[in-house]
Amino acid sequence: MNNYITENKDRFLNELLDMLRIPSVSADPKFKQDVIRTAEFVADRLREAGADNVELCETAGYPIVYGEKIIDPSLPTVLVYGHYDVQPADPYELWNSPPFEPVIKDGKIYARGACDDKGQMYMHVKAFEVMMRNNALPCNVKFMIEGEEEVGSANLATFVKNNKEKLAADVILISDTGMLANDTPSITTGLRGMSYMEVEVTGPNRDLHSGLYGGAVANPINILCQMIASLHDENNHITIPGFYDNVTELSQEERAEMARAPFSLDKYKKALDLSDIHGEEGYTTMERTSIRPTLDVNGIWGGYIGEGAKTVIPSKAFAKISMRLVPNQTSAEITEKFTKHFESIAPASVKVVVKPHHGGEPVVTPTDSVAYQAASKAYEETFGVKPIPVRSGGSIPIVAMFKSELGLDSVLMGFGLDSDAIHSPNENFGVFNYMKGIETIPLFYKYYAEMSR
Amino acid sequence: MNNYITENKDRFLNELLDMLRIPSVSADPKFKQDVIRTAEFVADRLREAGADNVELCETAGYPIVYGEKIIDPSLPTVLVYGHYDVQPADPYELWNSPPFEPVIKDGKIYARGACDDKGQMYMHVKAFEVMMRNNALPCNVKFMIEGEEEVGSANLATFVKNNKEKLAADVILISDTGMLANDTPSITTGLRGMSYMEVEVTGPNRDLHSGLYGGAVANPINILCQMIASLHDENNHITIPGFYDNVTELSQEERAEMARAPFSLDKYKKALDLSDIHGEEGYTTMERTSIRPTLDVNGIWGGYIGEGAKTVIPSKAFAKISMRLVPNQTSAEITEKFTKHFESIAPASVKVVVKPHHGGEPVVTPTDSVAYQAASKAYEETFGVKPIPVRSGGSIPIVAMFKSELGLDSVLMGFGLDSDAIHSPNENFGVFNYMKGIETIPLFYKYYAEMSR
Known part of the structure; x- marks a missing residue:
């Protein structure tokens, strides 16, 4: 599989750049046609990669792209969630290059949505292609890619409620979070509401x-x-x-455990050009952005x-x-x-x-599940070190909704970095991270299928 | 003179509407040519009315329109100040008709600048025309009409310093303030800085x-x-x-005197749709907007x-x-x-x-001067009641500057009303007020010349 990834690296990148050129800003009605065009783009690429029953499922808002590959109903099923819409790009004047004219500079893809979530979502489409072309898909897979995450996923819950059978799966796989550093991979185990x-x-x-x-x-x-x-x-x-x-107040033990994650306040302040930090008395910076x-x-x-x-x-x-x-x-x-x-x-x-x-509701995901363990093993193989479980300050409200509606836990395999400037001017995503994601995701499927037996 | 005013009323109005069509917003560079066009408009009308030596005096910003009529150097000289620039008109969507397409509705002229200060300034141009056509100009007059009042008159002080001889006069006459009501005329005797x-x-x-x-x-x-x-x-x-x-804290006597001006808190709240007022403890609404x-x-x-x-x-x-x-x-x-x-x-x-x-600096103008007395007499004749001296909350910073640079007091003969919505959407100026100004100003000249003898 790795040969295939290496040989197709340029195409994988160019396809992402093509998608990034479409300004799919869901918050602003003037981009309506572009948002829909992006949904069609994703559907076309899923079809090309070998997905069946690909369709744009209409909602009261933007469509949800669905596709699947059922190789054997007795095998486990992974439901991949992602979103093809992006945050508004303003203030435009602070971008070093136009937000919807992606450029690769110093090993990073610069564009609105490069990381959140077009880049991370598209890793899954390409990882699926990799497995299909190499006859290495070890279980069933379903895709549910929405276009309203940045405006609160207003119509996703209705879609999920009305399509529980269609979406039946064993675990949900999402890449819409980050990791600590390229040499310190991590998996998000908690999200704020x-x-x-x-x-x-x-x-x-x-x-x-x-x-x-x-x-x-x-x-x-x-x-x-x-x-x-x-x-x-x-x-x-x-x-x-x-x-x-x-x-929920954490115990001293839990807080001590959290404090073990590598963090430099000096580097943090320097990266943001801050003379001083600012936050709730009695809590550390890491705590302020996760458990408070x-x-x-x-x-x-x-x-x-x-x-x-x-x-x-x-x-x-x-x-x-x-x-x-x-x-x-x-x-x-x-x-x-x-x-x-x-x-x-x-x-x-x-x-x-x-x-x-x-x-959206806050959520904590279990680290003792098969899915978490499979993800951990996949990261360890591609990064060479075991990933650290961390609680993130961000919100992916649909994770709680998936749990309540479908009864499924989510595994948050993020490959972004804090420096990716998501939601900010000059959003970017490392080519390293994009390719690492495409490499790591098939291993998750492999270990998840193996460990589920 | 009043016959001439009645006969020419429509023309006086139409000329003002023509000027109001030019968006002379000094704060916004995109209106630069319009601001200059307005200066030329004023200069042309002064020439037509009979002023001599009319010119656009260049400054580092927008030009100052100058013109004069010296009938006898031994007679007193009135220096008229006004401004031809206007406030920005946004938010445009709150205007009932476009701010630079003036309309007359219910006896009011609606346009940005209708009152502040194009309407009030142009009363002086027309009053001058009335006196000239009727051979009734009783003293000398000079005009100094600037285009940067709404952005702080940044270049006026330099102009005044460099042209003290040209601007030599006995009193400054300004209409850039309001009065209490159409049946309660008033003259502003104080301004905030x-x-x-x-x-x-x-x-x-x-x-x-x-x-x-x-x-x-x-x-x-x-x-x-x-x-x-x-x-x-x-x-x-x-x-x-x-x-x-x-x-400067006012004495109880001074505050009691102020409190005699007619004011209804109920009407005030109703006009602004306020459930409650809000301001400095220990002071009345009138005091909050004037002496505090x-x-x-x-x-x-x-x-x-x-x-x-x-x-x-x-x-x-x-x-x-x-x-x-x-x-x-x-x-x-x-x-x-x-x-x-x-x-x-x-x-x-x-x-x-x-x-x-x-x-800009705060100012209090004397009420015992010949100029104030002449103005008071003029209002009394046209309105039928003696005007009340009031201190205004607004600022005309150049009044203090005229005092310090030219040694001259100003008389603030305003004809606007609070309801004129200056600086707001739907700024307007009563046709009654505009015409009353044109009628009252020549009487000021008459009494001022008489009382100065």
Whole structure:
């Protein structure tokens, strides 16, 4: 198989670049045709690789690409999940090369979606091709590649509920996470959940001249800032009543175990050009990004934001605020607590509207399962070292949904790095990582089939 | 003269509408040619009205339109100041009709600049025409109409310093303020000064994924909100050290006198659709907008502000913050105090840049002068009631500059109303007010010339 991979490396790369050229931004309706075109691209490549029953399954939103290869119903079945949509690419001006004109530079593929998740998803399509061409597919496989992950997978749960038989499998395989370093592979065993809110604060019913009205009416920007500031106390604890009620606290032993993962605060600060870190008192940086819930403003806007100076008190100010959740918190619970609290702290001089965007549930995946052990063995073979299990700060809300709807655990075989700048300008994915993924995935199938016997 | 005004009313209106069609937004470089075209428009109309030596005086920015009519050097000279530039018109979508396609509806002219200051400035051009055509100009007049008032009059002071002889006069006449109501005329006798700052807060050196980094690095939006929130205490006093040091406190008698001006808090709240007002403890709404300094955020932005949800921690967040100043505060003093304080409250986890935009000095104009008395008499004749002297919350920084550079007091004969929505969508100016201005201004000249004898 490795010969085949080496011989086809250039084609594997070029196919990915072709897909990266299609701006499949699910959040922005103006890219609608591109998102659909990307679904068709994935379906075509699955067909070419040898998948059967490939189709674009319609949903209320973007289609889900389905395909399968059932070699023997008595063998185990791997259900591969990935997504073909990408995050918005703005601010465009911060990209060194246009986000949808991929380039390979210093061994890295630069493009929006290079890693998240087009690059990682496409490793699975190519690994499948590799196994098919080498008569080495050791079990059944199904693909379910969606186009709405970056906007909350709003229609995936309905699709899963309505297609439980079609999606019947033994394990779910996902590459949409990262690993610690190219010489320190790791497998994600926990994910944070999320509540994502949008808030609107209205002061006067129209924009006002700040000279004539300044000081006498509530400025919705000042008020919004005060409300946001009050969501953390001086120790950076979140002040929403009951926010931590259901948080699972880790034992000292578990925390000590976590602290063994290699981490350099100096390197971390240097990489981000930070003089100091900032976070919840009493927890380390690694803990703050994995086992602790957080609250961040993801966007804020109001008033005059053009060049120069305009002396206006705007009628409205807005913010997008998301919270990352940890095991035992639920998205519905936190969305409700946030909404109630945010409305309650608004002074009478303004009106507040709180609107939830998508949410997702936190999850912890077992490390004693056959699937985890097979993945671990596959990494060990290709990287030469045993991978470390780590809990990630990110959210893949559908992992919890797969568990509840299909009763299946997921194995999170990520090959990305922190430096891949996913969701940021200059997102990239190492050619090393892409090829390593294509090499490692067939070994997972091999060991998973063997160990399941 | 009033016959001439009645006969030419339609033309006076149409000429103003023609000028309002030119989008002379000085803050935005893309309107550069339009700003210059507006200067030429004003110069042409001054020439047609009979002004001599009309010219566009070049500056480092937009030109200043000058023109004069010296009928007898031994008579007093009125120097008219106004501005032909306008505020940016965004948000465009909130206008009921396009901002640069003026319409007259329900007796009001709707357009950006209808009142501030094209409408009010052009009353002077037409009043001059009325006096010239009726051989009724009783003293000398000079016009100085600038194009950078909405961006801080950056080049006016230099022009004034270099042209003291050319601008020699006895009083400055300005219509760039409002009055209480059409049946309650008033003359502005005080203006607030201003410091206008732009701040930039930088957290990490690039946008980050809020799942992977959330909780562990300083989010510049959250930090900016905290910094802004901390600029007011729970009583809405401004917390910048020394901010109030030089504020002139009014005596109880002066405050009682102010409180006599007609004002209905219910009407005020209703007009702005406010459930409650909001401002500095211990002061009335009228005081908050006139004799007290204020701090308002005029614009804020950072992170993802498009449709949908993006889980980003941005590298930077920005705000435009302006402070209105009252007598004895100076713009330089407050700009320095703000900058020092804002830098000092930034946590080590972020970097802060504070950049001043334009500033201006507060001013109080005397009510016992010949010029004020002449203006008062003119209003009384056309409105039928004596105008009330009021202190305004707005800023016309050049009034203080005229005093210091030319040694001249200004008379602020405003004809606008609070409901004119200057600096806001749907700015408008009453046809009644425009025509009343054209009627009242010649009477000011008449009484000023008479009373100066």
